[in-house]
Amino acid sequence: MAENNNNNNNDLSEDVFDKVTTDKIKEVDLQKTMESNYIDYAMSVIASRALPDVRDGLKPVQRRILYSMIELNNGPDKPHRKCARIVGDTMGKYHPHGDSSIYGSLVNMAQPWSMRYCLVDGHGNFGSVDGDGAAAMRYTEARLTKISMEMIADINKDTVDFVPNFDETEKEPTVLPSRYPNLLVNGTTGIAVGMATNIPPHNLREVISAVTKMIDNRVLEDRETEIEELLEIVKAPDFPTGGIILGTRGAEEAYRTGRGKVIIRAVTNIEPMANGKNRIVVTELPYLVNKANMISKIAELVKLKKLDGITALRDESDREGMRVVIELRSDVNPNIMLNKLYKHTQMQDSFGIIMLALVNNEPKVLGLVDMLKYYIKHQEEVVTRRTKYDLNKAEERNHILEGLLIALDNIDEVIRIIRGSETVAIAKEQLMERFGLSDVQAQAIVDMRLRTLTGLERDKLEQEHAELLKRIEELKAILADRKLLLGVIKTEIQEISNKYGDDRKSQIGHDDSDIDMEDLIPNVNTVIAMTDLGYIKRMSIDNFKAQNRGGKGIKGITTIENDFVEDILMTTTHNYVMFFTNTGRVYRLKAYQIPEASRTSRGMAIVNLLQLAPGEKISAMIPVKDFEDEEKSLFMVTKKGTVKKTPITDFSNVRKTGLAAINLRDDDELIEVKTIKKNSEVFLVTKNGMCIHFDEDDVRSTGRSSMGVRGMMLDDTDEIVGMQLNTQGDSLLIVSEKGYGKRTTLDEFHNQFRGGKGVKCYKITEKTGNVVGVKAVNDDNEIMMITNAGIIIQLRMDEISVHGRVTSGVKMINLDKGVTVAKIAKVREKISDGDKELDNIDDVTEDIPEE
Secondary structure, three states: OHHHHHHHHHHHHHHHHHHHHHHHOOOOOHHHHHHHHHHHHHHHHHHHHHOOEOOOOOOHHHHHHHHHHHHOOOOOOOOOEEHHHHHHHHHHHOOOOOHHHHHHHHHHOOOOOOOOOOOEEEEOOOOOOOOOOOOOOOOOEEEEOHHHHHHHOOHHHOOOOEEEOOOOOOEEEOOOOOOOOHHHHHOEEEEOOOOEEEEOOOOHHHHHHHHHHHHHHHHHOOOOOOHHHHHOOOOOOOOOOOOEEEOOHHHHHHHHHOEEEEEEEOEEEEEEOOOOOEEEEEEEOOOOOOHHHHHHHHHHHHHOOOOOOEEEEEEOOEOOEOOEEEEEOOOOOHHHHHHHHHHHOOOEEEEEEEOEEEEOOEEEEOOHHHHHHHHHHHHHHHHHHHHHHHHHHHHHHHHHHHHHHHHHHOHHHHHHHHHHOOOHHHHHHHHHHHHOOOHHHHHHHHHOOHHHHOHHHHHHHHHHHHHHHHHHHHHHHHHHOHHHHHHHHHHHHHHHHHHHOOOOOOEEEOOOOOOOHHHHOOOOEEEEEEEOOOEEEEEEHHHOOOEOOOOOOEEOOOOOOOOOEEEEEEEEOOOEEEEEEOOOEEEEEEHHHOOEOOOOOOOEEHHHOOOOOOOOOEEEEEEEOOOOOOOEEEEEEEOOOEEEEEEHHHHOOOOOOOEEOOOOOOOOOEEEEEEEEOOOEEEEEEOOOEEEEEEHHHOOEOOOOOOOEEOOOOOOOOOEEEEEEHHHOOEEEEEEOOOEEEEEEHHHOOOOOOOOOOEEOOOOOOOOOOEEEEEEEOOOOEEEEEEOOOEEEEEEHHHOOEOOOOOOOEEOOOOOOOOOEEEEEEEEOOOOOOOOOOOOEOOEOOOOOOO
């Protein structure tokens, strides 16, 4: 029975629950509900969280913090208060959100590297430019700064509207009076829903000068202000961390349209060191750049060898200011390194400008003119309301003074009436009836002290009355004339400019961000040398001095064991250097991209500059000025005597991974490449002392991937050692491996069709050894001879005698035992004034004429 009762009760409870639940559940359209709720959320974030008001430039949380601090009597002349107290008051009274967001905003307003003109004076650890966070709010203290008092000035004079707070227990301002244009002066950043704002800070003097200009145009000329007039005053933002702003074009675009971008560069100095090296010292960084992260990035790039030449990196910053030291290797051009640092690190950064603010609670992108117009309009309202407030107070006081003066004029009767009255109320009533006074005036008279009856006090009252009448007239005039009202605004903001204005922190420099690194590098003659094992370096031509025939030479390049100098050429730093490999591929670099080194250093491995395949070795380097000359071709020769001609325009787009220059047989290698023009004549020389002379027209021009044709028929033991052109000189210099050489005029080599065996060009003996190199020269040339021990000797050709075709020549260099000549290179060509475009299609492109 009891069990049945329990079951009945359970059924009844479920029925009641179902009925109640069903009554409270409503079916709604999910899509419409989500849209409606999301819009409400978005508008809440836009209007109440993330975006600043165009009038005072503050977000709600910032405004509430400042108002809470003034309510706490936390002004600049008062002691600092714990930030926990400030945050607590703000959260409890006005901002019912997380304490961390309130404290974060408070900290931001106290950081001199974040705010151009700090609104909060912090005491304690408020973070650092290295990205360190502030200490907990229980440890830090704060108070308002002097300039922030200008934001709140006259707030008690009914200058702005107040609304109930979230629980309707307090009143809070909807906007602050803001006596200066804080939105532009301090800037702001914020991310709302579907939109964001990013307004940079500006110099107070410049912004106030712009406001003054707009007021003058309206008052004096009764016209609107054009953006061009303001651009002459406000040229660019002014960041608290300084830096150099590159040009004004991006800022001008933002001032016109509300959107733009400025590029900021670190301020650096290049300091020479005692050891002959240089160091780059960074003293200012772009806005909002984390110094510690930037230093870590530089260190990472050095480790990855993307920034070659940095030997030391230190942060020497202290209380005196920022100082980041970057020490460089002695061979590194500091300007080039700076350009790399700007490109790869935040030593150069951009600031995207989005001048978005709330206008009547609606987000709007504003240009400079509109933004300042809204500020002036706000100030007109503030000053108007303040003037009305002051006028009311002045009239109230004047009304009382008029009553007091009437009483003093009739003091005996007033005293009699008061003494004869039983109560104060009766006395007031009789005074009002007798002298036509108001209740307020009568109350002031009965409250009047006896000392007011003295002559001195009467004089003071009369003086005050006169001043009040004058003040009332002034206030009424301001309210009646907009020009006078604007004049008051102008005077007040100029006072603020004089009181708080300072010089710019950010410099405005020329926009050289589009300047190529090449523009920073002087275009000078240079020598490029490469070893058999693939080490390459760039040297100054001044390192080498011509010597007499038979000299021992000077140390040209340090080599490791079993390595020797394989190739050397002269070009200019701005020219291209094409690298042809034994496998028939081609790569290219600008000459300045090859690291400069001393004469005795080993250089850098070429694999660090070019993406060579395993087993791939550089067999020829040629300098090229440009790839647009359709009259020029590349003429190639292989070890087995194959030749090929390809237009130089086919090589205008060489990829980093290289291109195929010639298709080779398995047992052949590419050994030499030259640029060639039409009607040139080719000379091929072999190691066994044979030479063939033919016209370049004998070789048909083909594409990059072709194999070429036979240029010379060789014996099984013979191979090509060099190729020269008739345009390169009037004689062939032929050098043997044991240091002997001679010059033979080109006329002694008769022209024949390509593919023949050629004629004898050098008499090989045991004393001379095989031929190792050939160069077409004349008396004005100088050549370098390089041994397998790394010794270089430079010789003038007018000292080398001319011999017949089948001779061995004379000794050109004294060699130690076991040392042989590895390579020869022509290094200097005299250029006449009328031949600036000399096509020295060997190892020289063009000398830079001496000034």
